[in-house]
Amino acid sequence: MDKSFILINLKTYTEGAGQRAHAIAGAAEQVASESGAIIAIAPSYMNIHPIAMHYALPVYAQHVDGENPGAHTGHVTAESLKMAGASGSLVNHAERRLTLAGIEASVNALRLEGLVSVVCSNNEATSAAAAALAPGYVAIEPPELIGGGVSVSKANPEIIRRSVEVVKSVNPSVTVLAGAGVQTGEDVKIALELGAGGVLLASGVVKAKAPIAVLRDLVSML
């Protein structure tokens, strides 16, 4: 997979909702076009369809359930994401943990729909376990660094290096993303040098006054 995958998680931030979601999507589309990087965006479920329609960039869900279509009120099926135009989904984000059986079912359901799975993990052991499920990506995010001002690339580069190592040893076709506190091009560069294939970030872009400036910085050292 491409070495420069940047996935922007809008979470449920007000700064990533409504018109602001469109503004960030527009900025991401432009910076992707300028730089050649792949920049994807994970908005609220309700914004998946409009953003997938209006912008030329991959749109991800923030969560998907493993259930098949049926009597599952309030759940999010891979089928419904596909129909809405999504390219993939985060799975097991630190703010939306799933059971192991649920993660496996979600990865599998996405695969059957031709969608990409990004399974989040919290340490090397869970990175290895996630890799055993053969997702598209494993995104290692030390929980204590999520949403903070210091990036995983700087605070704990070893966890990236070791996650890449264990993930590759379990399943060489899985790509690692690094997440938590990522906000600069240097953070991205360090992650890639450590063997990651990209980054997962949220507040660094979503809460920025000028998201396009942050996005340009993120891709500046690719």
Add this chain to the structure above:
Amino acid sequence: MDKSFILINLKTYTEGAGQRAHAIAGAAEQVASESGAIIAIAPSYMNIHPIAMHYALPVYAQHVDGENPGAHTGHVTAESLKMAGASGSLVNHAERRLTLAGIEASVNALRLEGLVSVVCSNNEATSAAAAALAPGYVAIEPPELIGGGVSVSKANPEIIRRSVEVVKSVNPSVTVLAGAGVQTGEDVKIALELGAGGVLLASGVVKAKAPIAVLRDLVSML
């Protein structure tokens, strides 16, 4: 509140997804217009915005979380539902149970956005508890009858009558809906005679060959 509120839950049925969701919404809009009944539809999250834009009927979410906007990946906030054009949300459906604290937070978050809450309950005691949270509606659905071929109106009319009684005794401004197995105008009529203000149903409409015929039957005895 109006005596004839009919809420159609599309769940994650394939028969309630994609074009089929639009077809059911269109049928509901037409039957509502013919009959004067209020017919609302609860599609997948991704279909809330398009259906709210294209059809003149209230659109509900199937679930909402109580969290405020912020770092809550994969959650559904009342704010984001409001922005997407929803009129309200189911809360605590049997297929998406919440903690008591979560139900209360969801009802409150919906209220702050001016949205209607429909809290599902499974027996008289939980109907009374739900009423204490002052939602718009309490929808009593005996779990063993959900998705089955016999309606709550016929299989267990007493649970409707007693739920109305306890709900009114706890909070007279809360309206009761009856759900589980509802599929005919007679089911609706019985529910209203027992004191309910409407019905909640799903497969009876969603899996019907001709949803519009079922919808016309549902309102035929109002």
Add this chain to the structure above:
Amino acid sequence: MDKSFILINLKTYTEGAGQRAHAIAGAAEQVASESGAIIAIAPSYMNIHPIAMHYALPVYAQHVDGENPGAHTGHVTAESLKMAGASGSLVNHAERRLTLAGIEASVNALRLEGLVSVVCSNNEATSAAAAALAPGYVAIEPPELIGGGVSVSKANPEIIRRSVEVVKSVNPSVTVLAGAGVQTGEDVKIALELGAGGVLLASGVVKAKAPIAVLRDLVSML
């Protein structure tokens, strides 16, 4: 019910495990005998049987599931608590939230075994909802004060007063306990003056150097 019910939750503190659990139970037994207050203790599941056997005081579980006996690996049934000698159980503690349906099932399962239920709530609305389930007690604990240095009696006496009010209006036979930060006899006295029938506390006793001194202080103004 008695005006002076004091329930000590040992949580999973190391200071409330092993010999230390027995020491606290022994102290509670002695202070109860000196003062006439009812002091109960909620140890780990594994300590319910030994403490119920060795000390003359009511022993509570910290949690119970609503399931009937059967294929429910890892769950805690009311039947098994009864067999172990428990007198009751906490239900829906802030650190072990249950669904509304689960709370109702737990209260009901305890009642069928002749055990007392103490349902925890986090605000007035959930106190009222809990009361609708007819438990023995509703324990109001504002989450932000749990484990802190300021008691609910002093930081938010109004939440006690209003919880008593709404609980009594929904079900006059339910007694309110006040919890969160409780540590002195004055805290207990204020709670009782506001209409509570007792208190629920944990770290104030469990982490004390001399639990017996704290227990004597707690009952000093009864």
Add this chain to the structure above:
Amino acid sequence: MDKSFILINLKTYTEGAGQRAHAIAGAAEQVASESGAIIAIAPSYMNIHPIAMHYALPVYAQHVDGENPGAHTGHVTAESLKMAGASGSLVNHAERRLTLAGIEASVNALRLEGLVSVVCSNNEATSAAAAALAPGYVAIEPPELIGGGVSVSKANPEIIRRSVEVVKSVNPSVTVLAGAGVQTGEDVKIALELGAGGVLLASGVVKAKAPIAVLRDLVSML
């Protein structure tokens, strides 16, 4: 590890509670002594201490949480299991699923206390993922066969063989147990021939009129 580890899960069956738990433990102790097999028992939390005290056999918990000691009301810590005399714990049983992060934390907490972890899985992919967490055992149990009359050994031997294969490929030091529907010595023999190191079973022993006869049959072909 020994080739003949038999773990009896008493679940919350009435037939595995009270005196009946002691009777099964006594029978297991005797058959273990006669046969040289290792037979362990997983009773309710409340019975861990008495059974560990009175019978010479390893006692397992049915579930453990990953939390460290502290403010975790109603949770089960590895520390508290160790203090009660347990030898290990089931983790992530089909009836008590955990998040991936929770499984990892539980396995780690057990390891730090010198206790054995038996992580349950539902298919080959989750078996591999579980193995990546380096537990003592991975117990593969196809959910559709649990509690039924046909054993995994006969209904789906391939899932045992493939689970052994993937588990060994991820972590050769992890032993596989086979579970779901196991009830005879032939079931055990097939499982061992397929590479498993033992079996996990419940109703076959617990609900038997004469548990000792079933236990003798289970070890008859070792």
